[in-house]
Amino acid sequence: MDIPYTIEARPDTGLYNAKVGIWIFLASEVMLFGALFSSYILLRVGAPEGYWPRGWLNVPLGTLNTLVLITSSITTVMAWASCKLNQFGRFKVYHACTLLLALVFLCIKSYEYHDKFMHYEIVLKDGRIADGHIVENDPKADHVVIAGRYVQDRLDLYDLEERKAPRHHEEISIPRSQIEKMERYGPWHNTYLALYFTLTGLHALHVIGGAIVIGFLWGPGSKLWETDPERFTNRVEISGLFWHFVDLVWIFLFPVLYLI
Amino acid sequence: MSMEAAAPAIPHIEAHEAHHAEAGFWSTYVFSTDHKVIGIQYGVTALCFLLFGFCLMMVMRWQIANPGQAVPVVGPLLAAIFGDVAAKGIVSPDLYNSFGAMHGTIMVFMAIVPLAFAAFGNYVVPLMIGAPDMAFPRVNMASYQAYVVGGLIMFTSFFIPGGPAQAGWTSYSPLATSIATDGQTFWIIGMVFLITSSLLGAVNFIATIIQLRAPGMTWMRLPFFVWAQFVTAFLLLLAFPPLEAAAIMQFMDKVLHTSFFLPTGLAIGGNLAHVSGGGSPLLWQHLFWFLAHPEVYVLILPAMGIVAEIIANNTRKPLYGYKSLVYSVLTIGFLSFIVWAHHMYLTGMGIRIATFFQTTTMIISIPSVIVLTCMFISLWGGSIRFNTPMLFVMAFLPMFGIGGLTGLPLGLSYSDIHLHDTYYVIAHFHYIVAPGTIFALFAGIYYWFPKITGRMMSEYWGRVHFWLSLIFMNLIFQPMFAQGMAGMLRRMADGGANYSQARVPGAIGGLSASVMHLHTFILWAAVGLGLAQIPFIINLFWSIKNGKPAGSDNPWEATTLEWQTPTPPPHGNFLKPIEVHRGPYEYSVPGHAKDFTPQNEPD
Numbered sequence: 096m097d098i099p100y101t102i103e104a105r106p107d108t109g110l111y112n113a114k115v116g117i118w119i120f121l122a123s124e125v126m127l128f129g130a131l132f133s134s135y136i137l138l139r140v141g142a143p144e145g146y147w148p149r150g151w152l153n154v155p156l157g158t159l160n161t162l163v164l165i166t167s168s169i170t171t172v173m174a175w176a177s178c179k180l181n182q183f184g185r186f187k188v189y190h191a192c193t194l195l196l197a198l199v200f201l202c203i204k205s206y207e208y209h210d211k212f213m214h215y216e217i218v219l220k221d222g223r224i225a226d227g228h229i230v231e232n233d234p235k236a237d238h239v240v241i242a243g244r245y246v247q248d249r250l251d252l253y254d255l256e257e258r259k260a261p262r263h264h265e266e267i268s269i270p271r272s273q274i275e276k277m278e279r280y281g282p283w284h285n286t287y288l289a290l291y292f293t294l295t296g297l298h299a300l301h302v303i304g305g306a307i308v309i310g311f312l313w314g315p316g317s318k319l320w321e322t323d324p325e326r327f328t329n330r331v332e333i334s335g336l337f338w339h340f341v342d343l344v345w346i347f348l349f350p351v352l353y354l355i
Numbered sequence: 356m357s358m359e360a361a362a363p364a365i366p367h368i369e370a371h372e373a374h375h376a377e378a379g380f381w382s383t384y385v386f387s388t389d390h391k392v393i394g395i396q397y398g399v400t401a402l403c404f405l406l407f408g409f410c411l412m413m414v415m416r417w418q419i420a421n422p423g424q425a426v427p428v429v430g431p432l433l434a435a436i437f438g439d440v441a442a443k444g445i446v447s448p449d450l451y452n453s454f455g456a457m458h459g460t461i462m463v464f465m466a467i468v469p470l471a472f473a474a475f476g477n478y479v480v481p482l483m484i485g486a487p488d489m490a491f492p493r494v495n496m497a498s499y500q501a502y503v504v505g506g507l508i509m510f511t512s513f514f515i516p517g518g519p520a521q522a523g524w525t526s527y528s529p530l531a532t533s534i535a536t537d538g539q540t541f542w543i544i545g546m547v548f549l550i551t552s553s554l555l556g557a558v559n560f561i562a563t564i565i566q567l568r569a570p571g572m573t574w575m576r577l578p579f580f581v582w583a584q585f586v587t588a589f590l591l592l593l594a595f596p597p598l599e600a601a602a603i604m605q606f607m608d609k610v611l612h613t614s615f616f617l618p619t620g621l622a623i624g625g626n627l628a629h630v631s632g633g634g635s636p637l638l639w640q641h642l643f644w645f646l647a648h649p650e651v652y653v654l655i656l657p658a659m660g661i662v663a664e665i666i667a668n669n670t671r672k673p674l675y676g677y678k679s680l681v682y683s684v685l686t687i688g689f690l691s692f693i694v695w696a697h698h699m700y701l702t703g704m705g706i707r708i709a710t711f712f713q714t715t716t717m718i719i720s721i722p723s724v725i726v727l728t729c730m731f732i733s734l735w736g737g738s739i740r741f742n743t744p745m746l747f748v749m750a751f752l753p754m755f756g757i758g759g760l761t762g763l764p765l766g767l768s769y770s771d772i773h774l775h776d777t778y779y780v781i782a783h784f785h786y787i788v789a790p791g792t793i794f795a796l797f798a799g800i801y802y803w804f805p806k807i808t809g810r811m812m813s814e815y816w817g818r819v820h821f822w823l824s825l826i827f828m829n830l831i832f833q834p835m836f837a838q839g840m841a842g843m844l845r846r847m848a849d850g851g852a853n854y855s856q857a858r859v860p861g862a863i864g865g866l867s868a869s870v871m872h873l874h875t876f877i878l879w880a881a882v883g884l885g886l887a888q889i890p891f892i893i894n895l896f897w898s899i900k901n902g903k904p905a906g907s908d909n910p911w912e913a914t915t916l917e918w919q920t921p922t923p924p925p926h927g928n929f930l931k932p933i934e935v936h937r938g939p940y941e942y943s944v945p946g947h948a949k950d951f952t953p954q955n956e957p958d
Contacts, residue, residue: 096487096927100566108565112490115562123554123592130597130642134604134615137638146633282613286633289613293604 102326117333121340128344131297135290135351148287150256153207157353160203161345167196168342171309171335178328183320186331190313193338197306204299211288214280215241216252219273226252230266238268239277291352298348301341308334388492389926393499394478395807398800401470404506405793408461409885411454416881418446419850420874437518448848452521453538455846457509459524460542463650464549465506467792471657472591473502473556475799476584478807480560482917482924483578485569485933485955490562498555505548512541523846525647528616528639532608533623543606550599553591560588569916569955571935575681576954578915578939579674582681583660586688587653594649594692601642608634615639637702644695652691654788655755656684658795659726662748665802666730668913669745670737671950673940676729683722683729690719700768701775709768716766723759727752743817747798750825751791758786761836776846779839782832790828797824800895805910809922810902816890823887830880834873841870850874912951915939919953 104111139147174189210228217225217239227243242264246252278284282292312330319327387393414433417426423445426433430444440450481489489495512519517536520526531539564585568577577585604615612630616639619632667674674680696704696712730752739745761783764770774780797820804812843851843866852858856865909918916935920928933955941952 098486098488098490098492098567105566110566112562112566115565116491116494116558119558119561119592120554123558123596126593127596127600130600130645131604134600134638134642137635137641138615138633141635142633282607282611283631285631286614289604289607289615289631293607293613293615297603 102323102329111329113329113333114336117336121336124340128297128347131290131294132347132351135294138286138290142286145250146253148252148285149254151287152291152353153210154353156203156207157349160200161349163196163200163203164342164345167193167200168339170196171338175328175331175335178320178324178331181324183317187313187317190309190331194306194310194313197302197309200302201299201306204295208292211280211291216278216280216284217241217269217274218276219269220275221273223247224249224252225267225269227264227267237271239271239274240266240268242266294348294352298341298344301344305334305338305341309338386496388488388496390477390481390489390492390495391807391924393495394474394476396499397469397477397502398474400503400506401466401474404461405466405470406888408458408466409888411458411461413881413885414446415451415454415458416874416878418451418848420878422849422852436514440518446848449521450518451848452523452846453513453518456520456523456526456542457513460509460520460546462788463524463654464546465502465509467654467788467796468553468591468650469502470796471661471792472553472584472587472653473498475657475661475796475803476556476560476587479803479917480581480584481563481567482806482920482928483581483915484564484567484572485916485929485935486563486567487927487929489559490566491559494555494559498552498559501548501552501555505545505552508541508545508548512538512545515541525643526605526639527643528605528608528634528636529618529621529623531605532617533621533628540606540609543602543609546602547599550595550602553595557588557592557595560584561592564588569933569935572954573935575678576935576938578660579663579677579680579684580657580660582684583656583663586684587656589688590649590653590656590691594646594653597642598646601639601646605639637699640699640702641695644698645692648695648698649688649691651784651787652687654792656687658751658755658792659684659730661795661799661802662730662751664913664915665744665748665798666733667940667942668802668911669740669742669748670734671740671942672733672737673938673942674729675733675735676725677938677940679725680729683725686722687719687726690715690722694719697766697768697771700771713767717763720759720763720766727756727759742801743812743814743821744798744802746818746821747794747801750821751794751798754786754790754794754828758783758788758791761786774839776844777839778835778843778845781845782835782839785832785835789832790825794824797821797891802911803917804895804898804902805905805922806908806917806920807923808899808902809905810898810900811905811910812898812902813894816894820887820891820894823890824884827880827884827887831877831884834877838870838873841866843870909953912949914941914951914953916954919955 098112099105100112102111108115170189170192174186174193177183177185177189213228215225215227215229219225224246225241225243226246227241229239230242231238231240244265245267280288282289312327312334316330317327319330384392387396414426414429417424425444426446430441433441433446433450434444437450440447440453446454477489477495481487509519515537518538520531520538520542521534521536522531522539526539526542564577564581604613607613608615608617614630614632614634616636617628617630617632617634618636621628621630621632663674663680694712694715696708697716700709700712734749741749761779765774765780765783801812801817804810842864843854847853851866851871854866855871856862856867857871859865905922908920908922911918916933917924919933921930934957935954936957937952937954939954941954943950944952
C-alpha cells in the first residue's frame with residue numbers, strides 16, 4: 096500500500112501531504128500563541144495605572160537574541176536551498192550554523208532567566224523595600240547581602256524606563272531579623288513576570304523541539320539523502336517552516352515583553 | 356519490490372500474506388497504523404468511557420434523590436476506594452463535586468468526541484473518499500496513544516488522595532486553583548494530552564480530505580458525513596489551542612503560584628490568599644468558552660453527518676438540499692467561534708457586548724435549522740426502510756429539535772438570567788448530546804457494523820434497545836425542564852433540599868414538594884436507561900461472531916465508497932484504483948435497473 100502524494104505534489108492543490116499538514120498545524124500554533132498574547136493584552140489593560148513593569152528586561156540582550164534567531168532562519172532557508180541545488184555538503188554547514196545559533200539563543204535566554212531568579216524583592220519590617228541581585232544568601236548567616244537599592248513605595252520599582260537617575264548598585268546588608276518577606280523575581284512575583292516566563296518558556300520549548308528535529312535531520316536522519324533525496328529535501332523544508340514560525344513568534348514576543 | 360516481480364504466480368496475494376505473517380499481535384492490534392484498526396480502538400475505548408461516565412452519573416442521581424443515604428450496591432466499593440469522602444458508602448458533597456466534574460469531562464472529551472470524531476471519522480472518512488489510509492498513519496497512531504495516556508491520567512486521578520478535580524468540567528478559576536487537592540493538576544495534565552490527541556487527529560483529517568480524495572471525488576461529490584468531519588476537524592484545530600493556553604496558565608497558577616486567573620485581594624476560607632494578584636477570573640472563562648462553544652458543534656456535526664448518510668440510504672432518494680447542507684455546516688463552523696460569551700451573561704458584561712453575542716447566537720440557529728429542515732424534507736415522499744439505524748435517526752431529528760429550540764431562551768440574556776445554571780440548562784444540552792448525538796452514534800454503530808465484521812447486529816434487540824432508550828431518555832430529561840424553570844440550580848449535592856419548602860415552610864420561591872419529588876422519578880428512569888443498554892452491549896459483542904451474515908459487501912445497498920470495498924476492508928482498503936463518476940446520493944435514478952448507483956460506477 097502506498098499513500099499518494101507523500102513526495103510529489105497533488106496537481107490540484109500543488110502541495111504534498113506533509114506541507115498541507117505543517118501549515119494546518121501552524122494554524123493551530125497561531126491560535127495557541129494568539130490566546131496567550133490576548134491574555135497578555137487583557138491582563139495588561141486590567142492592571143492598575145503605574146503597576147505594569149517597564150524596562151525590567153535587558154533590551155541589548157533581547158536584540159541580540161532577535162538577531163540570532165533571524166540569522167538562524169536565514170541559514171535554515173540556505174540549508175533547504177542547498178538540498179534543492181543538490182549540494183549536500185553545504186546543507187550540512189548551514190544547518191550546523193542553525194543548530195549553533197539555536198544553542199546560542201537558549202544560552203542567552205538561560206542567562207536572562209538566571210538573572211531574574213537572582214533578583215530579590217525584600218520587604219523590611221519598617222516598611223522599606225530593598226530590591227536587587229543577591230550577593231550573599233547563606234541560610235546560616237544572620238545577614239542577607241544584595242546589590243541594589245531601597246525604596247519607600249513599591250510603585251518606584253515598576254517603571255525603570257522613565258527613571259533618569261543612574262542605577263546604583265550599592266551593596267546592602269540586611270539583618271534577617273528585619274525581613275518581613277523575601278521573594279525572587281520568579282513567575283509568582285507578579286503578573287508581568289508570570290507572562291514573561293510562560294510566554295518565553297513555551298517559546299523556548301518550541302526552540303528545543305525544533306532544534307531536536309533539525310538535529311535529527313542533520314545527524315542520523317541525513318542518511319535518507321542517499322536513498323531518497325527528494326523526500327529528505329521535503330523534510331528539511333517542513334522542519335524549516337516550523338523553525339520560521341518559532342522565529343516569527345519571537346519577533347512578536349520581543350517588542351511585547353522588552354520594548355512596550 | 357524486485358522479489359515480488361520475480362514471484363511466479365499471483366504475486367500480490369503472496370506478498371500480502373507474507374506481510375501479514377510478519378505482523379504479530381502487537382503491531383496488528385495495539386501499535387497499528389491502519390486507520391480502521393485505530394478507528395475501532397478509539398471506538399472501544401470511547402464506549403468504555405461512555406459507560407464509566409454514565410455510572411458516575413448514576414451514583415450522583417442516587418445522592419440527589421436520597422441525600423445522605425448510603426448508595427446501594429456500589430456503596431461499600433466507594434467507601435473502600437475513596438475513604439473519608441465516601442464514609443459508610445454515603446456520597447459527601449466533595450465526592451459529589453468530583454463525580455460531577457469528571458462526568459462532564461469524561462463524557463465530552465473522552466467519550467463523545469473520540470467516538471463521534473475519531474472513531475467514526477477514522478474508520479469511515481478514508482473509505483468514503485477512496486483513500487488507502489489517512490495521510491499520516493503514524494501521526495494517527497500517536498493521536499490514539501495520546502488519547503489513551505490522557506484518559507489514563509484522568510482515570511488515575513480517582514485514586515489519588517483527595518480524589519479527582521472538583522471544580523466542574525468548566526474548571527472555573529479561582530475555585531479550581533484554590534481547592535487544596537491535586538485533582539485539578541491531574542485534570543490539567545490529562546487535558547493537555549487529550550488536546551494533543553485532538554490536534555494530531557485534526558491535522559490528519561484535514562490533510563487527508565484535502566490530499567487523498569480519489570480521482571473524480573470533487574468537493575461537491577463528498578458525502579455530507581465527510582464535510583461534517585472536515586468542519587469538525589477545523590473546529591478542533593482552532594478552538595482547542597486557546598484552552599491549551601488556558602490550561603498552561605492554570606497549571607502555572609496551581610503549581611508555580613502565579614496569578615493569571617487570581618484577582619488582587621482574593622480571599623480563600625476567609626483569609627487573604629498568598630498570591631500576587633492582578634489576574635482575571637474572567638480571562639479563564641473567555642478562553643474556556645472560546646473552546647467550549649465550538650466544542651458543542653464538535654459534538655453535534657459528526658452526528659449530523661451520520662444522520663444524513665443513513666437518511667439518504669433508507670429513504671432511497673437523494674438528500675434534499677445537499678449544497679445548502681454543505682454551506683450551512685461551513686457557516687456553523689465559522690459562526691461557532693463568535694458566540695462563546697453567551698455562556699457568560701451573568702458575569703456582568705455590558706449590554707452592548709451581550710447584544711453582540713445574542714445576535715450571533717440567534718444567527719447561528721439559522722444554519723442549524725436549515726440542516727434539520729433539509730433532513731426532515733429528505734423524508735418527504737421516500738419509501739422509508741425502518742431498520743434499527745433509521746429508527747435512531749428518526750428519533751434524532753425531533754430530539755435534536757427539542758434540544759436546539761430550548762436553547763433559544765438561553766441565548767437571550769434576559770431569559771438566560773433566570774435560567775442560568777439551572778436544571779433547564781442541563782436538560783437543554785443533554786437533549787442535544789444524549790438523545791441527539793448519542794442516538795446518532797448508536798445509529799452509526801448499527802449501520803457500519805456489517806462493514807466492520809461482515810455480520811448484522813440483531814434487528815429485534817436493536818429495536819428493544821431503541822424504544823427503551825427513547826422512552827427513558829425523555830423520562831430523564833423532560834422533568835428537568837420543569838425543575839429548572841422552578842429555579843432548581845445545578846451542582847447542588849443535596850439536589851436542592853436546602854432550598855425546598857419542606858426545609859423552610861412557606862418560603863417564597865422555595866422548591867415545592869412536586870419539583871423535589873421528580874428527583875426520585877428521574878433516578879428510576881436513569882436506572883431504566885442503564886438497563887436498556889444491556890441488550891445493546893450483548894448484541895454488539897454477540898453479533899461479532901454469531902450475527903446474521905451480511906450476505907454481501909453492501910448489505911444496505913448504499914452508494915458511498917465505503918461499501919464498495921471487501922468486507923472487512925483489507926490494509927490499503929481498495930483492491931484496485933478507484934475512480935469516482937457521480938455524486939454521493941444517486942438513489943432511485945429514473946431509468947436505472949437498480950435503485951442505487953455507487954459513486955464509482957462508470958456512466
